[in-house]
Amino acid sequence: MTEHRIKSRFLYHYLHDPSAIIGSVLMVVFILAALLAPVLAPQNPYDLETVSLANFLQPPVWMEGGQAPFWLGTDDQGRGIFSTMLYGLRTSLLVGFSVVAVAGTFGVLMGLLAGYYGGWIDVVTMRLADTFFSFSTTLMAILLLGLFKERGVITVVVAICIVDWVRYARTMRGSVMEVKQEAYIMAAKATGAGDVRLLFKHLMPNAIAPIFVVVAVDLAVVIMLEATLSFLGVGVPITQPSLGMMIAIGKDYVYAGMWWMVLFPGAVLILLVVGINLFADWLREELNPKIERNA
């Protein structure tokens, strides 16, 4: 099968799968919203000059007492929910993409080495992976951040990367072990290809496909994890906009019937994660040869 045919098959399946389309549209909308936050937001909720305590706890604009430009109401500090959400989305996506990039690169490299060389590097990587998984990345991230004194986006990214890379390493290793049995790898070896050439020119491109699914799933996992950590108060500092933090603040006002502080950021978080997961689901079925489609 030619390269061209494979691509068009992907496109065909994609265009005929409504959930894949919905998922990717949601992702694109949120990424655009985050990028354009300074243009779209009526106020900068973390610029003290534009925030006034006098506007605190206002309901959304269509309810009694609500007023423009606080379309979705305000929180206990007088910050507009709509504006804070846009900026919070930036934090979510920044943490998500940074972790996927850093932990992904490191994990793929470790998986490549572990799968190809075996030996102690394989034993150490896989033991670490087993241990990290059984302790759960969420638990380890909470404990790590509990020990770090600094609070900030970088701290959160570092903590999540430390526990998250094994996800990539494990998948990559499995894939490499399969690919390295192939005849063309032996042929490359026989023609005298060096290790570096073998690893990066022959093994990596042929073993990388399963990583795409991991990237998609992991992006959703990391975004949820950041929100959870910030909700618990061990994530980003209070001076940084974050969906999880917004929900933590809003939680105390739920009992008083002020639902907008929780439901709006909650909905954005859910839609973002659902969008990514829908896309990841489609990708997984698409790349899994075991499942016959349209059965």
Next chain:
Amino acid sequence: MLTYILRRLIQGGVVLMGVTLICFVIFRYMGDPVQTLAGQYATTAEREMIRQAFGLDQPAYVQYGRFLANALQGNFGVSYVSRVPVLGLILERFPATFELALVAVSLAFTIGLVLGVVVSLKPYAVHNRLIMAGSLAGISIPTFLIGILLIMVFSVWLEVLPPFGRGETVTVGFWRTGLLTADGLKHLVLPAATLAMYQLAVLMRLTRAGMREVLAEEFIKTAWAKGLPPFKVIFKHALRNVMIPVVTMTGLQFGEILAFAIVTETIFQWPGMGNLLLTSIYESDQPVIATYIMLAALMILIINIVVDILYALLNPKIRYD
């Protein structure tokens, strides 16, 4: 088999040593224990006395050895904040977390398995697509949001279930339980549902995926062709082959349960270990954090090793030699 168990135990021991080493470093080098023990206004001479009395002037490996020996005897030090032994502080909170986790896991396992089987039989039927969409919601809605949404619906709007605390408890021996009073059970509903939701969705999707692969196998086609009743084919032939990964998953998710128990306990002000851990993190109470980590590691390792051994025993395909 015996060598396998032995190897597993040694591996577990190595991990545990690593964890205690990390905890020792936290305990000894994060925050100044001398300052904490002596108080803010101690003189240099007093500090030196305390340093010697507690052996803090000795080499690190001697201190680590004593730290290990103490831990083995159940002596994990004293909380910086409340000044009571840490182990008692944590164990006192243990029943609350245990009951919450037990009820949540049982719910997730039964409901997840049943729904997973139902969905796998006709994956493209409308009602099953709806269940799948629900499970997607289950893994896409973070636990903390599920908890708050449940509080909104059942405590604030419908006013039928209490939003926080453990309610009325009775003490049986050393165990303080909320399972024996109506009020305690009522308080358990929302937290348990919150904690169960994610696991339920995961187990259901795992069962469905496993069933879909097994149902396509030759031996299932044979079973159908033999004219066996559907019940037998599905439960005796197919589900059995899916049970092993599902049971393993349930066991291995224990760390995850502990993590989400922290979240759930925070939302519902449930007086468990997770709640204690977070408070200790806010207050930089290192002895409590270190002890929590060591106890959690011990529990997770024991459960993992038991699950691994059961797995090897249950599955004749796997022999570790």
